[in-house]
Structure formats: structure tokens, C-alpha cells
Amino acid sequence: MNSIGDKSAPVFGVAAEFSCARDLYHAAEKIRDAGFRRWDVFSPFPIHGMDEAMGMRRSLLGKIVFIGGLSGFLMAVVLQFGPSSVLYPLVVAGKPTNLFTVPAFFPIMFEMTILFSAFTAVFGMLIMNGLPRLNHALFNWDRFKKVTEDKFFVAIESGDPKFSERAVRDLLESLGGTNITTIHGD
Amino acid sequence: MSEATATIEKLSDEEKQVIRPPLVLNKRTMGWISSYISSIVEDKTPTWWWVSMGITVPLTLLCLACLAYLIATGVGVWGNNHPVGWAWDITNFVFWIGIGHAGTLISAILFLTRQRWRTSINRAAEAMTLFAVVCAGIYPALHVGRVWMAWFLAPVPNANGIWQNFRSPLLWDVFAVSTYFTVSVLFWYTGLIPDLATIRDRCTSKIKKFAYGVMALGWRGGNRQWRHYEKAYLILAGLSTPLVLSVHSVVSFDFATSVIPGWHTTIFPPYFVAGAIFGGFAMVLTIMIPACAIYKPLHDLVTINHVDKMCKIILLTGSIVGYAYLMELFIAWYSGNPFERAAFWYRAFGPYWWAYAAMMFCNVIAPQMFWFKFFRTNLLWVWIIVQFPNMGMWFERFVIIATTLTRDFTPSAWGMFHPSWVDVCTFLGTFGLFTTLFLLFIRFLPMICMFEVKAVLPEADPHHGEAHH
Numbered sequence: 001m002n003s004i005g006d007k008s009a010p011v012f013g014v015a016a017e018f019s020c021a022r023d024l025y026h027a028a029e030k031i032r033d034a035g036f037r038r039w040d041v042f043s044p045f046p047i048h049g050m051d052e053a054m055g056m057r058r059s060l061l062g063k064i065v066f067i068g069g070l071s072g073f074l075m076a077v078v079l080q081f082g083p084s085s086v087l088y089p090l091v092v093a094g095k096p097t098n099l100f101t102v103p104a105f106f107p108i109m110f111e112m113t114i115l116f117s118a119f120t121a122v123f124g125m126l127i128m129n130g131l132p133r134l135n136h137a138l139f140n141w142d143r144f145k146k147v148t149e150d151k152f153f154v155a156i157e158s159g160d161p162k163f164s165e166r167a168v169r170d171l172l173e174s175l176g177g178t179n180i181t182t183i184h185g186d
Numbered sequence: 187m188s189e190a191t192a193t194i195e196k197l198s199d200e201e202k203q204v205i206r207p208p209l210v211l212n213k214r215t216m217g218w219i220s221s222y223i224s225s226i227v228e229d230k231t232p233t234w235w236w237v238s239m240g241i242t243v244p245l246t247l248l249c250l251a252c253l254a255y256l257i258a259t260g261v262g263v264w265g266n267n268h269p270v271g272w273a274w275d276i277t278n279f280v281f282w283i284g285i286g287h288a289g290t291l292i293s294a295i296l297f298l299t300r301q302r303w304r305t306s307i308n309r310a311a312e313a314m315t316l317f318a319v320v321c322a323g324i325y326p327a328l329h330v331g332r333v334w335m336a337w338f339l340a341p342v343p344n345a346n347g348i349w350q351n352f353r354s355p356l357l358w359d360v361f362a363v364s365t366y367f368t369v370s371v372l373f374w375y376t377g378l379i380p381d382l383a384t385i386r387d388r389c390t391s392k393i394k395k396f397a398y399g400v401m402a403l404g405w406r407g408g409n410r411q412w413r414h415y416e417k418a419y420l421i422l423a424g425l426s427t428p429l430v431l432s433v434h435s436v437v438s439f440d441f442a443t444s445v446i447p448g449w450h451t452t453i454f455p456p457y458f459v460a461g462a463i464f465g466g467f468a469m470v471l472t473i474m475i476p477a478c479a480i481y482k483p484l485h486d487l488v489t490i491n492h493v494d495k496m497c498k499i500i501l502l503t504g505s506i507v508g509y510a511y512l513m514e515l516f517i518a519w520y521s522g523n524p525f526e527r528a529a530f531w532y533r534a535f536g537p538y539w540w541a542y543a544a545m546m547f548c549n550v551i552a553p554q555m556f557w558f559k560f561f562r563t564n565l566l567w568v569w570i571i572v573q574f575p576n577m578g579m580w581f582e583r584f585v586i587i588a589t590t591l592t593r594d595f596t597p598s599a600w601g602m603f604h605p606s607w608v609d610v611c612t613f614l615g616t617f618g619l620f621t622t623l624f625l626l627f628i629r630f631l632p633m634i635c636m637f638e639v640k641a642v643l644p645e646a647d648p649h650h651g652e653a654h655h
Contacts, residue, residue: 046637079352092351131405
């Protein structure tokens with residue numbers, strides 16, 4: 001049997017290669033219907049509709065970014081009213097320093113909302129993706145280098161409750177996968 | 187190809203109009219896209235690159251030398267003086283920051299409006315944004331005079347117990363420009379992650395593997411990653427769209443909230459934003475046309491169709507700018523305000539008439555050539571014509587800033603502006619800095635967004651080749 005990595009290390013999962021986005025998409029639908037949970041498809045670019053094919057819901061990131069943006073907005077409110085109304089009220093051209101001055105505070109409120117939202121979006125995305133990380137069991141497989149070029153892969157992890165090496169190999173073969181390989185961790 | 191042609195021939199004329207030209211020409215494959223774009227980064231450094239760096243690096247050093255001289259001597263080495271306190275420095279600041287706006291427009295607004303042709307130009311345009319904002323940032327930072335006190339712009343507690351005036355448009359500008367730069371960096375880097383992974387997986391030398399490996403953050407391209415990634419990208423595009431409109435609006439507030447005749451106008455925010463996009467697209471074409479001439483196969487990705495579309499955007503925004511110029515003149519007359527009328531009279535017929543005429547010709551008249559398809563699709567002509575917006579937008583800012591200040595309310599306070607050699611050398615130097623950064627970008631990072639171009643290929647559709655239903 002074809003296997004990669006340190007044989008004494010635990011099995012990470014079984015992976016197979018596909019040649020085009022269409023085949024990968026249909027393979028994903030079958031694996032979803034077979035009831036697997038811990039698996040993933042890998043592609044050089046995001047494939048339209050793959051979330052449904054894998055049976056996944058919308059990413060939660062949007063809601064998290066809303067919280068980030070809200071904290072940026074509140075930060076700007078405190079940052080501007082704190083010094084301008086309380087710590088250091090500065091009367092310029094006879095303008096008020098209380099709540100009535102709020103229109104002049106809109107630009108900075110807006111910018112801070114954007115800034116905090118953008119940071120939350122990027123770092124939230126990285127954390128949800130488990131990045132950054134220096135290595136991964138899949139990187140032991142030389143063929144997997146092509147995933148960032150023009151090849152497509154499926155990997156079903158050993159942590160899945162329905163995982164059995166034999167059955168997964170047969171499933172991936174029946175779906176048209178090639179170069180079916182058992183991946184060992186480090 | 188023959189099969190596709192046969193299908194197209196069967197269609198009626200109306201149906202043919204619906205079919206769009208392919209975004210990537212010559213049926214390039216995913217593998218070709220990766221290997222060609224990456225080869226620009228992987229191959230031996232070409233001679234033209236060293237020659238170009240041989241010109242731009244000394245210019246960058248000239249800029250740095252001028253800045254060092256300014257810091258050591260004082261801001262008086264520039265030509266700014268009463269009554270023209272804002273001159274070339276603020277002109278150049280607005281000029282550079284405006285150039286950046288086209289990059290964000292391409293990466294964010296065209297993304298939200300699903301203009302899929304943007305994919306082959308967004309990376310380079312975003313890089314251009316960052317480098318233009320770096321050049322822009324130099325001027326206000328140095329213009330504060332005592333640079334070591336520039337941290338007073340940041341609202342942090344200090345020993346003097348004083349705080350910033352948050353109602354000042356200059357402080358809004360600090361927040362707007364720094365947010366713009368930070369978000370642009372985040373957006374750009376997020377877009378780079380999958381492509382850095384491509385280069386990581388291809389490169390052979392250990393140092394490169396390590397460097398690109400660290401920068402790619404361990405990206406694997408799993409759909410469980412892509413779905414958060416795509417969401418993050420969409421959110422960043424959604425955030426950048428109002429951001430880019432706000433930045434140049436806030437820049438225009440620096441002028442519009444003052445009471446100087448010629449500055450105190452409500453038309454400024456949309457007029458500045460349109461002008462920024464206008465000048466920015468001109469700069470995108472200025473640098474992309476030579477880049478594609480050097481790397482000829484890029485013409486399959488950045489096609490003549492792209493150039494044509496960008497020229498149309500230049501024509502549109504240039505006409506908006508022209509409308510704003512005429513509206514300014516109309517309102518100056520219609521307002522009945524003698525100072526407002528005088529300000530615009532001096533702009534057009536005063537001692538700086540040549541700057542006003544240059545602005546009018548470069549921004550309003552020259553781009554009208556783009557009504558003709560010939561001028562939009564001939565690369566040499568396009569390159570020549572877009573130099574007019576590049577120059578014209580500088581003159582626009584000079585007209586707005588310097589000529590307005592030379593003559594305000596009392597004739598006893600009038601005076602001309604004369605740039606010093608430091609003004610000239612610093613400005614030339616920022617072009618060196620901009621080009622140097624862009625050359626480094628071309629050499630070390632993939633200048634076309636590979637994964638997005640792959641995603642617009644017909645075979646990227648998971649239902650490609652299946653019957654339509």
C-alpha cells in the first residue's frame with residue numbers, strides 16, 4: 001500500500017488526487033452523503049458552490065467582524081469624547097465640547113470602525129483557519145505541492161468516526177481519485 | 187477551439203452579443219499561469235531590472251538626502267513661506283495619495299461589482315497603492331517641521347497634559363491616511379497568501395523555501411480554509427470601498443472646511459474622489475503597459491480588453507472632473523461672492539494661468555481622445571495619453587493649493603510661491619522611491635494574482651462541460 005511520512009507515526013488520513021474542479025466537486029458531494037465529518041478538499045482556487053457540496057454552513061467570520069467593528073466604533077467614541085469633553089475641553093471657534101460636537105467626530109469614528117473590522121477580518125480568518133503554522137502532515141506528500149498549481153485533492157482524516165483505512169481507500173477509488181495515499185503525521 | 191467556434195456560429199446575432207470575450211486568451215491552462223507568473227520571480231534577475239534600479243535607487247537616495255537635509259536644517263529649506271504655507275509638499279501629498287485610490291478601486295469596488303476582469307490587474311494595482319501612500323506619507327510627516335514631535339499627532343497621554351483637537355480635519359486626515367495604509371496592507375497581504383504558497387511549493391533553494399514558506403503562513407488550500415478566506419476577502423472589499431471614498435473626502439476636508447475662497451466648497455469630496463480614481467488609473471496604465479511589454483506573455487492575462495476598460499474609466503472620471511471644474515466656475519459666479527469670483531478669476535487669468543491651463547488641457551481635453559476605440563486599444567497611444575492625466579492631476583492640486591494661497595482677502599498679504607531646489611529634488615526622489623519599490627515587488631512577489639486568474643478560467647467552474655439546465 002502506498003503511504004507517505006514516518007510509518008511509525010500515527011496515520012493522519014488518506015488522500016487522493018483529482019484532475020479537475022468538476023471531479024472534485026462531485027467527489028465532495030459523495031463523501032458528504034457518505035456521512036464523513038473530518039475531511040477536506042484542496043484546490044488551487046476557491047471553487048464556487050463547494051460549501052454546499054461539502055455540506056458546510058456559511059462562515060461565522062461576518063458576525064465576528066461585526067463585533068470587531070463595534071469595538072472600534074466604541075473605542076473612537078471614548079477616544080474622542082474622553083479628551084475633548086472631559087480631560088481637555090478645547091474651545092475652538094466657540095464650538096461646543098459636549099454631545100453637540102458629535103458631527104465633527106464622525107470621520108474618526110468611521111475610520112476606527114473600518115480599522116478594527118479589517119484587523120478582525122484578517123486575524124479572525126487566520127485563527128479560524130489554524131494559521132499561521134510551520135508544517136502539516138500533508139506537506140510530507142510530494143504530490144501535494146501541486147495543490148497550489150493545478151491539481152485537486154481530497155483528504156479524509158483518521159480522526160473521523162467513520163474512518164477505516166480500507167473503506168476510505170475503496171471509497172476514494174470509486175470516486176475516481178488517483179494516487180491514493182495514506183499520510184502519516186510527523 | 188473549433189468546437190466552441192462551431193457553437194458560436196449557430197447563434198443568432200443577438201445571442202452573440204451576450205457572449206463575452208474570454209478573460210484569459212490563448213486557452214492558457216492553470217499550470218501555465220502558475221509557472222509563467224512564478225518564473226518572473228524565480229528566474230535569474232534580468233538585465234533591464236538592474237539598469238532600472240541603477241536609475242531609481244540613486245533617485246531614492248536623493249529623496250532621502252533631501253529629507254535628511256530638511257530634518258537637519260529646518261522646514262524652511264522648502265519654498266513654503268507666507269502667504270503660501272502649503273505648497274509643493276501638500277500638492278505632492280494629495281497627488282500621491284490620489285494615485286493610490288485606483289488600486290483600491292480595482293481591488294475592492296470592482297470586486298464587489300463582480301467585474302471579473304479585475305483579477306489580472308488587482309495585485310499590481312494594490313502594490314501601487316501601497317507604494318504611492320508611502321510616498322504620500324513622507325510629506326505631511328516632514329511638513330510638521332520638527333519631525334521628532336510628529337508623535338504629537340497620535341492621541342496618547344503626554345507629559346504636557348495636552349490633547350489633540352479631534353474636530354480638526356487635519357487630525358481626521360491622520361486617522362484616514364493611516365487607516366487607509368493599514369487596511370491596504372492587510373488586503374494586499376491577504377490576497378498574497380495563496381500565491382506565496384504557490385511559490386513556496388515550487389521553489390528549490392532552501393533560503394527561498396524558508397522565506398516564502400514563512401510568508402505563506404502554512405496555507406494548504408483546503409476548502410475549510412477557502413471558505414473563511416473568501417469571506418474575509420469579501421469583508422475587506424466591503425470595508426475598503428467606503429474607506430477609499432472616505433480617504434480622499436477627508437483629504438478634501440482639509441481644504442473645504444477652511445474659509446479660504448476657492449477652498450470652501452461642498453463639491454470638493456466627490457470631485458477629489460473622481461480625480462483620484464482618474465489619476466490612479468492613469469498611473470496603473472503607466473506602469474502596467476511597460477511591465478507587459480517586458481513580459482510579453484502577460485498580454486494573455488492583461489489583454490487589450492483590460493486596457494480598453496481602464497481607458498473608459500479614465501474617460502468617465504476625467505469627464506466628471508471636467509464637470510466639477512466648470513461647476514466650480516459657475517458657482518463662483520452664481521454665488522455673487524466677490525472673493526470667490528476673484529479667486530477663480532486669478533486661477534484662470536492670474537500669474538498662475540499656465541498651471542490652470544495645463545490642468546484644463548491635461549485633465550479635461552486630452553482624455554477625450556478615449557472616445558475613439560483606436561486610442562483605447564493602441565498601447566503606445568494609451569501610454570502617451572495617460573501621461574496627461576498624470577501631469578494634469580499634479581497641476582490640479584497645485585492650482586487648488588498654491589494659487590489659492592497666493593491671493594486671499596487682502597492684497598497686502600499677496601505673494602508668489604517659488605519652489606526651492608530641495609522641493610524639486612524631493613519630488614523627483616519620490617518617483618525614484620515609488621519605482622524602486624515597484625521594481626522590488628515585480629522581482630520578489632507574484633505580480634499577478636494567480637489563484638484569482640485560475641478561478642476565472644472556464645474549467646474552474648465545477649459544472650464545466652456538463653449540460654446546462
